[in-house]
Amino acid sequence: MMNLSTRSQIILGLLLALLMIVTRSHHFSTVHNLADASWAIFFLAGFYLRSAWPLLGFFVLSWWLDFAAINLGNVSDFCITPAYAFLLPAYTSLWFAGRWYAKQYQFKWNTLIPFTISSIVGLTLCELFSSGGFYFFSGRIAETSFHEFGEQLTKYFPLYIETFVFYIGVAIIMHLLFSLIILQSKSAISR
Numbered sequence: 001m002m003n004l005s006t007r008s009q010i011i012l013g014l015l016l017a018l019l020m021i022v023t024r025s026h027h028f029s030t031v032h033n034l035a036d037a038s039w040a041i042f043f044l045a046g047f048y049l050r051s052a053w054p055l056l057g058f059f060v061l062s063w064w065l066d067f068a069a070i071n072l073g074n075v076s077d078f079c080i081t082p083a084y085a086f087l088l089p090a091y092t093s094l095w096f097a098g099r100w101y102a103k104q105y106q107f108k109w110n111t112l113i114p115f116t117i118s119s120i121v122g123l124t125l126c127e128l129f130s131s132g133g134f135y136f137f138s139g140r141i142a143e144t145s146f147h148e149f150g151e152q153l154t155k156y157f158p159l160y161i162e163t164f165v166f167y168i169g170v171a172i173i174m175h176l177l178f179s180l181i182i183l184q185s186k187s188a189i190s191r
Contacts, residue, residue, distance in 0.1 A: 002048060002102055012048050016041045017061060019167075024065045038062055039160060040167035042091045043122055046098025047105070055095050059088065081140060086133025090126040097122025107179055123164060127157050 004012070023037040038058075045054050069075040097118040104114035135141055135149050 002105060004048060004050075009049050009051075013045070013054050013057075016045055016054075017058070020058065020061055021065065024062060035163040035166070037163070037167045038091070039094055039123070039126060039164045040171065042094040042126075043098040043119070043164075043168065044171055046095035046100075047102045048098075055092065059091065062087070062091070078140065079134065079138075081134070081138035083133040083136075083138035086129045086137065090129035090133070093125035093129060094122040097125075119164075119168070123161060127153065127160060131156065 019037050020041050023034045042055070042058060045058055066080070070077045070080065101115055101118035104118070105111055131153065132149065135152060136144050
């Protein structure tokens with residue numbers, strides 16, 4: 001399991017919050033913006049941050065950013081329905097996936113197996129809660145069917161996976177660089 005200092009966790013938490021503000025506030029930006037990093041942020045928060053309080057903090061931040069976009073940025077409130085509540089279990093599933101992986105983590109190649117499992121499970125649950133919740137409970141879809149929902153899944157889920165993989169890929173590269181720097185500095189000190 002990761003053993004980060006409280007200071008490092010605070011810095012990482014603030015960086016993740018900044019990433020959410022920058023990418024989720026696309027409501028205020030132009031077409032030249034980064035995709036929403038929220039899914040990766042909840043997974044990374046589960047992995048890096050020991051306390052469960054950041055989970056609540058990221059919920060509140062995501063809600064506030066959506067609220068601000070609608071009320072200050074004149075963004076459509078199409079997605080704000082009773083189904084919006086399904087984002088709570090959706091994001092929590094990613095957080096728990098990151099938390100589970102943190103317990104399996106080792107700085108070795110075989111860590112890719114639990115990482116892949118946790119990512120797939122977290123992404124799948126998140127998609128089922130968020131898209132399934134909206135599709136079946138938003139009231140925006142006149143007639144629902146599992147067949148049509150399956151078509152929507154195959155159309156949109158790959159885009160969410162692609163975005164998740166992009167941000168997690170960047171996080172993995174940064175994690176490796178910082179881990180190697182720390183290992184080298186410990187090696188230099190022990191000489």
